[in-house]
Amino acid sequence: MIFGTRSDLSSEDASILVYTVEDQILEDPIHSRVGDEIILVTKGHGTYQIGPEGGEINPGFIGYVRSRALRSWNSESRNGSLIPISAFVIHIPENLLAGSFLQLAEASVVKSFLESLGVGGVVRAYNFERVQARVRTIVGSRGMLRIARTHALLNLLSQIEDWQVIDDKGEKELGRRDQVRLKRVYDFLDIHFRGSVRRDALARLVEMEPNSFSRFFRRSSGQSLSDYLSVIRVRHAATLLGARHRTPISQIARESGFSNQSAFNRQFRMRLGVTPREYRKRLDLEWLQP
Numbered sequence: 001m002i003f004g005t006r007s008d009l010s011s012e013d014a015s016i017l018v019y020t021v022e023d024q025i026l027e028d029p030i031h032s033r034v035g036d037e038i039i040l041v042t043k044g045h046g047t048y049q050i051g052p053e054g055g056e057i058n059p060g061f062i063g064y065v066r067s068r069a070l071r072s073w074n075s076e077s078r079n080g081s082l083i084p085i086s087a088f089v090i091h092i093p094e095n096l097l098a099g100s101f102l103q104l105a106e107a108s109v110v111k112s113f114l115e116s117l118g119v120g121g122v123v124r125a126y127n128f129e130r131v132q133a134r135v136r137t138i139v140g141s142r143g144m145l146r147i148a149r150t151h152a153l154l155n156l157l158s159q160i161e162d163w164q165v166i167d168d169k170g171e172k173e174l175g176r177r178d179q180v181r182l183k184r185v186y187d188f189l190d191i192h193f194r195g196s197v198r199r200d201a202l203a204r205l206v207e208m209e210p211n212s213f214s215r216f217f218r219r220s221s222g223q224s225l226s227d228y229l230s231v232i233r234v235r236h237a238a239t240l241l242g243a244r245h246r247t248p249i250s251q252i253a254r255e256s257g258f259s260n261q262s263a264f265n266r267q268f269r270m271r272l273g274v275t276p277r278e279y280r281k282r283l284d285l286e287w288l289q290p
Helices: 099-103 105-116 128-138 143-158 169-192 199-205 210-221 225-243 249-255 261-272 276-288
Strands: 017-024 036-043 046-050 053-057 061-065 071-075 085-092 120-124 164-166
Touching: 036 128, 046 061, 046 120, 053 061, 061 071, 071 085, 085 128, 085 143, 099 105, 105 143, 128 143, 169 199, 169 210, 169 225, 199 210, 210 225, 225 249, 225 261, 225 276, 249 261, 249 276, 261 276
Parallel strands: none
Antiparallel strands: 017 085, 036 061, 036 085, 046 053, 046 071, 061 120, 120 164
């Protein structure tokens, strides 16, 4: 999910995960995941992509993405700076919304709602505060109560009118034309992001001209190659900062693919809102809490 943000419970304690995003820069490469995803934006401005469609996100925005559909959430850039966003993001496992459960009479409304969405949908609801309050009841809840409250949220969402439904026609076309190439690039970058990555080499990998590759990557991923590299490098560095407390930050910068410390500090602060040193201190303080 959104890196640098922890869910309310660990994946060992719950299958439904709720992330509270507070004043964070979002730069989320377009991707798919197994399981449905719901986002409620409470502050800030940015853009979304669900399947083949995209648009603006702002306070009061609700987005629903069905399992395995492409999605991306990104902060808006104004005057050279990215705008922090606050939101709730809920991950719902695929098996909770499949099989015989949705055949029950009690689930018929939710079943019809999910079937109507295609690969997803977006809405700006008049009763956003009520939806937000329903999400808050899930946070921290455990056991069957967590499942019941999640279904209560889905039932409330199904009652909202004016959902903008997103079908999967464009997403299938993206798969036919670009998905194989894009996956090949992603797989390469997942392995080689720590080293020097040249656009020409990636273009050859997918048998394209360099300029055509740049346009292809931006169109397919929603961002430039340099921005994508910075995101996965900062994500890797954030993980190392939390796992290796005694490793010098300069070493973590090198191991994450940054050629110098100043570039690392600049990119880290721009994308997470704090310096690497401040980020590590915050993690240390969180771990000391009971």
